[in-house]
Amino acid sequence: MRKSLLVMLTCISTFSLVISGCGSSSKDAASSVKPAESTAATQAPTAKPDAAKKDVTITVGASQNWIKDIDRKLANQFTQKTGIKIDFQVNPDDQYINILKTKIATKEAPDILYMASGIGIDSFQPEKNFMDLSNEPWAANYTDWAKAGASIGGKIYGFNTWSVDGWGLLYNTDIFAKYNLQPPKTYAEFTQICDTLLKNGITPIFENAKDEWHLPIWLQELAGAAIKEDPGFIDKLNNNTGKFADSKVLATALGQYNEMNKKGYFGKDALSNEWTKGYEAMGSGKYAMDLVYTTYQQEVLAKFPNSGADKWKMFPVPMGDNTTFGHSAGGIIRVVNKETKNIESIRQYFAFLSSQDNLKAYYMERKDLGPISFKGIEVAPATQALQSVQSIASSQLIDLNDSVKFYGDSGAIIAKAMQDMLFGKLTPLDVLKKLDDNREKSFKATAK
Known part of the structure; x- marks a missing residue:
């Protein structure tokens, strides 16, 4: 699997968490990505967005090798479109899991948290700590493996644009x-x-x-x-x-x-x-x-x-x-901190990322990934291996x-x-x- 999975597995073995599959990817190539509107199928629910407030910033916690160039490009485009800022708070690979557990316990965790998919989600008490994302519009477009890997107890807790591998x-x-x-x-x-x-x-x-x-x-x-x-x-x-x-x-x-x-x-x-x-x-x-x-x-x-x-x-x-x-259960997912005050802005952000055009742009740059987590996105075929x-x-x-x-x-x-x-x-x-x-x-x- 990719460098991302390699890092994930390193964190797992050292600080107790599970990639293509883990997990080693080549660096993301720099290329221009045209901003894209969310499709009707992935529009955020109608609600008064917290984006209407001034200076809304969504904080995102992750291990340093889990944030790629394309993630930052799309985040910048989202900010240009909505005014909502995305603050990536990256942590050293060998410290992230411990930091994550501590911040969740002290209720100081970022709005969005990156973590490994699969059974490991359960050890973070998802029903207590994470938002149930089962009814978000994009969830209906998940492949079966992506849904299974992002779910615990029949509820979807993870937003997954990663890939299944092994x-x-x-x-x-x-x-x-x-x-x-x-x-x-x-x-x-x-x-x-x-x-x-x-x-x-x-x-x-x-x-x-x-x-x-x-x-x-x-x-x-x-x-x-x-x-x-x-x-x-x-x-x-x-x-x-x-x-x-x-x-x-x-x-x-x-x-x-x-x-x-x-x-x-x-x-x-x-x-x-x-x-x-x-x-x-x-x-x-x-x-x-x-x-x-x-x-x-x-x-x-x-x-x-x-x-x-x-x-x-x-x-x-x-x-x-x-x-x-x-x-694997699907690589790395993003869960939403139940304590967040920015849920409507996060809904807009996930809707933006899950649009057909933005998913295609994402997977075109993530050459390290294999099968795609969302249906209907055709980019590159799975690898020969x-x-x-x-x-x-x-x-x-x-x-x-x-x-x-x-x-x-x-x-x-x-x-x-x-x-x-x-x-x-x-x-x-x-x-x-x-x-x-x-x-x-x-x-x-x-x-x-």
């Missing part, structure tokens, strides 16, 4: 073709692929195990395998009647991840590798695969134009014989990060436990038990 193993199609390799359907087939690559001097997988935010993604992508083993698995976890340690397939999968490292599938530097080294690792052809989001190859192509990255494809994480593509993983997958589900309560809150715990497993200090079952222990603390804390 994580899978991106592979260099030229390398695979050279050695007559096909995407695997089982873990055994996957090991055969990796063994073939090793014999030919190619490191099978670039793994940045030093980055704690990245390790939980291997596990979160296995929702399909866990549900195949136990159809009620997710519900049990969210009702706190089941445990991750109950899943034999997840323990098996973690054992396979450990085995992959021991066999050299990650090379010699997995525990010292950082995310940014992946571009050269893949772009140079030294590595054949990388666990990334569905638009990552575009970034490799920008850095390595001769890599052939535009042809690369993707398949689901095969550990535990998983064949399901785990996708996303199309391939969807066609290869036996099914698609929201991943564990976005569907299981407190998974995101446990990111750092999962990562440290997986690192300890690689060092031989913990077993796969120990990793799952540490995840369960941390989730239990969260359940008790929210029950107070």
Whole structure:
């Protein structure tokens, strides 16, 4: 996924929150965007706007990498049209979530708050703290996934112009073709692929195990395998009647991840590798695969134009014989602080942003995004990698990060436990038990 999802996942693992999908995008290109009127289908409700007041300013809180050039352009156009100012209050990536929680608790939060979509919304007590946006005109034009990812308890709390995506193993199609390799359907087939690559001097997988935010993604992508083993698995976890340690397939999968490292599938530097080294690792052809989001190859192509990255494809994480593509709940959404005094101005702002012309302008600049959250907006097709993983997958589900309560809150715990497993200090079952222990603390804390 995009840099935005990468940042989102970093925040999740460090300060307890869940991108394409997480989440890495290329910088927004500068281009002129013609101001556009809201269409009739997305006009704000008839009400006396607070814009009639003098010097109305809508405050917007976000992590610094979640605000793009196009967001500022459209905000400026909205100000020119209405006189309502938009004040983006960006925060350091590694501090935003804590700042957000503190400001919500002290009732000092901005009018609009950026946050991850999915089950993580629930930990912010949305019914108490956020406006119900279910009846806003633009909500009727949501795609099903955008509506689901922005909703809790049947109510829509989020305004989403982001994108659904997910994580899978991106592979260099030229390398695979050279050695007559096909995407695997089982873990055994996957090991055969990796063994073939090793014999030919190619490191099978670039793994940045030093980055704690990245390790939980291997596990979160296995929702399909866990549900195949136990159809009620997710519900049990969210009702706190089941445990991750109950899943034999997840323990098996973690054992396979450990085995992959021991066999050299990650090379010699997995525990010292950082995310940014992946571009050269893949772009140079030294590595054949990388666990990334569905638009990552575009970034490799920008850095390595001769890599052939535009042809690369993707398949689901095969550990535990998983064949399901785990996708995000829809990236980053904007919720409205229930304490705001500017609700009518915010309605105008969201109506402006959700007009057909402005949505098209937004998505034309957000080349890092895939499927569009609103119906009827046709800009660029989904990436080759996303199309391939969807066609290869036996099914698609929201991943564990976005569907299981407190998974995101446990990111750092999962990562440290997986690192300890690689060092031989913990077993796969120990990793799952540490995840369960941390989730239990969260359940008790929210029950107070």
